[in-house]
Amino acid sequence: MKYCLIPLGCQMNKSDSERISSVIEAMDYKYTDNEEEADLLGIVACSVRQRAIDRVYGRIAKWNRWKNKRSLLTFVSGCILEEDEKKFLKLFDFVFRMTDINKIPEIINHYGVVIPAAIDLQKNSSSDIFIPSGVDNFDEGFWDIKPRYNSSFEAFIPIQNGCDKFCTYCAVPYTRGREVSRSSDEIINELESLVEAGYKSITLLGQNVNS
Ligand code: SF4
Missing domain, CATH: 3.30.750.210 (Transcription Regulator spoIIAA)
Incomplete structure (x- = not known):
């Protein structure tokens, strides 16, 4: 299984991405910079920069088209304002705050490998435990x-x-x-x-x- 992670915005997002990668690689995923061969695709987004948000929408539209052809799991995290989070929840399989980084294995295991026919079912059954609410104290x-x-x-x-x-x-x-x-x-x-x-x-x- 391979993953591709795209950090947008500032150096802090790049740094956070390095810790997200560690957690994902502990699950035996291997890094690839080729989105087309990844089973797990993630973005570390930035609500501060409009260009970074525009790029999120561009990426997820493409990834969701790929889901018609192959098994794929998508996520977004980073510096995201609540309004953007609500929109992203409709587009990505899961959204998590950096404070929930240690829940990534649990979330991925919950979804398992996504097959196209299961996408709608899984979207409808998204559990609230993966939906951030408010800003938690940083752990x-x-x-x-x-x-x-x-x-x-x-x-x-x-x-x-x-x-x-x-x-x-x-x-x-x-x-x-x-x-x-x-x-x-x-x-x-x-x-x-x-x-x-x-x-x-x-x-x-x-x-x-x-x-
Ligand atoms: S709230 Fe003000 S001081 Fe804090 S990070 Fe933003 S610009 Fe800097």
């Missing part, structure tokens, strides 16, 4: 997942998640929740292991790093 266990780094020489290290400021023009507090900082020890441990592995460029990430 610090998220950072315990070892990322599947996409590069052998440059890496992202998230040092916090979310924001408490609620600036009028920004979606972050509504999509990623309140500010949660990662412990310095944890950040330094990840940094040291990357340096030992020969990484040359390491970027610390956060939405609001002032704390």
